[in-house]
Amino acid sequence: MNFPKLFLALYIALPAASALFADGLSEAEFDRLHKKLQASSEAPWRTIPWRISLLDAQRAAVSEKKPIFIWAMDGHPLGCT
Amino acid sequence: MLDRESTFKDPEIVRLLKSRFIPVAIDQAYQRRQKDAEGDFYRKIAGQGPRNNFQGTTQGLYLATASGKFLGFNNNRGGDRIRRMMKKALEGFRASGAEVIERGKVDARYNPSPPEGGMVVRVQSKVLGGYEETTDRWRKIFQGSLSRDNLWATKAEHDALVAGRLLPALQKRIARYHLVDNTRGEPPMWKADEIRSLELSLEDGRLSGTVHLETANGKRGYKASLLGRVEKKNGKVTRFDLVARGEFWGEGTYTRGAPKGRFPLAASFTLADGSDIADGVPPQGSRGWVRGYLRQ
Numbered sequence: 001m002n003f004p005k006l007f008l009a010l011y012i013a014l015p016a017a018s019a020l021f022a023d024g025l026s027e028a029e030f031d032r033l034h035k036k037l038q039a040s041s042e043a044p045w046r047t048i049p050w051r052i053s054l055l056d057a058q059r060a061a062v063s064e065k066k067p068i069f070i071w072a073m074d075g076h077p078l079g080c081t
Numbered sequence: 082m083l084d085r086e087s088t089f090k091d092p093e094i095v096r097l098l099k100s101r102f103i104p105v106a107i108d109q110a111y112q113r114r115q116k117d118a119e120g121d122f123y124r125k126i127a128g129q130g131p132r133n134n135f136q137g138t139t140q141g142l143y144l145a146t147a148s149g150k151f152l153g154f155n156n157n158r159g160g161d162r163i164r165r166m167m168k169k170a171l172e173g174f175r176a177s178g179a180e181v182i183e184r185g186k187v188d189a190r191y192n193p194s195p196p197e198g199g200m201v202v203r204v205q206s207k208v209l210g211g212y213e214e215t216t217d218r219w220r221k222i223f224q225g226s227l228s229r230d231n232l233w234a235t236k237a238e239h240d241a242l243v244a245g246r247l248l249p250a251l252q253k254r255i256a257r258y259h260l261v262d263n264t265r266g267e268p269p270m271w272k273a274d275e276i277r278s279l280e281l282s283l284e285d286g287r288l289s290g291t292v293h294l295e296t297a298n299g300k301r302g303y304k305a306s307l308l309g310r311v312e313k314k315n316g317k318v319t320r321f322d323l324v325a326r327g328e329f330w331g332e333g334t335y336t337r338g339a340p341k342g343r344f345p346l347a348a349s350f351t352l353a354d355g356s357d358i359a360d361g362v363p364p365q366g367s368r369g370w371v372r373g374y375l376r377q
Contacts, residue, residue: 024291024305024306024307024308024326024327025289025306025307025308025324025326027308029308029324029326030308030309030324033324033326033347033349034322034324034349034351036207036349037205037206037207037227037324037347037348037349038205038349038351039205039227039229043085044089044090044091044092044095045084045085045086045089045090045095046357047095047099048089048095048098048099048104049098049099049104050104050105050106050358051103051104051105051106051358052105052106052107052358052359052361052362053105053119054105054107054112054119054122054123055118055119055122055182055184056105057103057104057105058122058147058179058181058182059181059182060103061103061146061147061179062147062179062180062181063181064103065176066101066102066103066176067101067102067103067144067145067146067147067152067170067171067174068102068103068105068143068144068145068146068147069098069102069103069104069105069142069143069144069167070105070107070123070126070142070143070144070145071084071104071105071106071107071142072107072108072109072112072123072127072139072140072141072142072143073084073106073107073108073109073140074108074109074110074138074140074267075108075110075266075267075365075368076106076107076108076362076363076365077084077085077106077107077108078106078229078358078359078362079229079230079231079359079362079363079364079365080108080229080230080263080267080362080365081082081226081228081229081263081264081265081266081267081268
């Protein structure tokens, strides 16, 4: 490649590269990762009708005549990790 | 995390929970301390089990009647034992004439609500690579896990976003409490002086920047780039999407088993719409100290 062509190639390529690396993330990668990092609503544990208030659960247990199942963790089981 | 992909992946347990029980998920660090009706009810149940010292953790799976009669406890993972416990409890269960417990005055310290006029943002993180291959079932779960937490923003921070500004307090909160590796357990949050650099700007609805977080001894850190979008309509933020992606290194007391050396970690932020019950869970970083979490 002669000098003018090399200069032209760099002139075109460098701004695009610097825009990419200045932000670190391209728009395409942002879109891809944002979609990838979403929990599936079909995961079995997410299909369970959890409540997050023990007294709400107690109220439901009275009206539906069912026992209460308590998932009690260090840190909230539905969040935290 | 492990329970989600083991106990609560068991089809029979899921079926029983949907049809025969009232399932509730709680952070027992709140309920065992709460000085109100909910705390009393929790301690009544847990006090009948093996973990009845409320100065320490009482974590586990409990079964009880609406009147607070203890029906079972287990702190193991996996289907067999839990399934057996549930079936045994159902055999002996008779709906009594229990009355609804009135909430009464709640212990405000352990009943935090999202800031009025603010916003809740879902934060989900994942280690994108770097783990050694394993055949261990539990390690595999950790290695593929997607974490979940919530970011809370105040009304002032929300209103600033509507006006096209990103307040420093919100930037710092994102960095300190939400750019963490919480994919294997409760993570250590970043201290204020562990923010080595933080440059996050909002221009024409585009969020972009970089962050460098690192402990004083250099054993844990995160260097990442951020890119996102903020949209608004009629004075409300209608979109807050953000992605952080970079190199993480190190681990915490409860997040052992990180990949060796530096590894890729990404986090996504998405405005919550309240459709997920987990949208109502307080941020892990606000635990016991909401004002400190929001103040920054």
